[in-house]
Amino acid sequence: MIIDPLENPRAVAVPENPGFGLIYTNRMFTQHFTPECGWHDARIQAFGPLPLHPVAQVLHIGLDIFEGTKAYRRPDGHLNLFRIDRNMARLNRSASRLGMPQIDPDTHIGQIEALVRLEHEWVPRLPGCSLYIRPVIISTEETLEVRVGRKFLHYIFLSPVGPYFPMGFNPVSVYISHEYVRAVRGGTGEAKTTANYAGTVHVAEQVRHLGYEQVLWLDAIERRYVEEVGAMNIMFVRDGKHIITPTLSGSILHGITRESVLQLGPDLGYTVSEEKIDVDEMLDDIEKGRITEAFGVGTAAVVAPVGKFGYKGKEYRINDEQTGPVAQHLFTTLTDIQFGRAPDPYGWVRQIKVD
């Protein structure tokens, strides 16, 4: 891998509240793919605009996949990556779905580590903050033909981030969309590809006008079964001790936080299950007090408690719109492992030693 010298690097400056995805580090990683050479020309270079032909396939048929993971500052000053192998496996599954070439997971993890090590001073030391890592693969092939691509760019950039929600670890309000859907079984919902998000932002804007912060998506066929919330998987707590989450239906992203909670839950004294969750039954259970908590889970927010749902003009409040004990317990346990404040019995973290 070539590491370009930096001309005029910006001084490392992470504000006390960096926001989410608003500032970037000095360097990024890039490499290219062609059928003749495979992945080649791996390079760490100055962060900046990408040269892109106006006819590049990504701009016309959305051949674009990405990942989202984080580096965390440990109490000893070194860094942790969290379940990075799962991100690599998902990236390759997304690649398969969009007819893109695979990337060797170990090589890719090495590239992320090399970039993060060079930029380690950008990993915040502030509580609740971390360095967001965004690997992306796009088709740069110049063609208007609608077919699989042959030329790709893989790049990785880094962004120091604070809590995903401006209000921090506080309950969010969620509108259940009965008109629009995010993904359909057999479509691309299981892949982390831009098309799945493009169709959601306008709906998110509409629900914001109704006073809600996030959208909960139902299945596209019957508009009846609960799927995901924003860029998170959704979980509910029954009677304070049983965690349930929708079964992976073919249109739900295989979240790594979701997978971790399902593994962690029983060790923390909860029972867990994956179920088809009927929206009307779920709302009835909230009204009757049988569902005691709801929360989204994902890399960005880790655990985001839901304070209320809106559905067809009616409101359903949960736990007096307060963060519940299970959400708090999972948030603390997961972040303690991620930041290296607690032992990691699962082998989830991978340490990066920095000077």
Ligand SMILES: Cc1ncc(COP(=O)(O)O)c(C=O)c1O
């Ligand atoms: C649609 C969607 N669902 C769920 C998740 C949560 O996945 P993870 O826990 O791997 O971040 C994400 C974020 O990546 C997402 O974009």
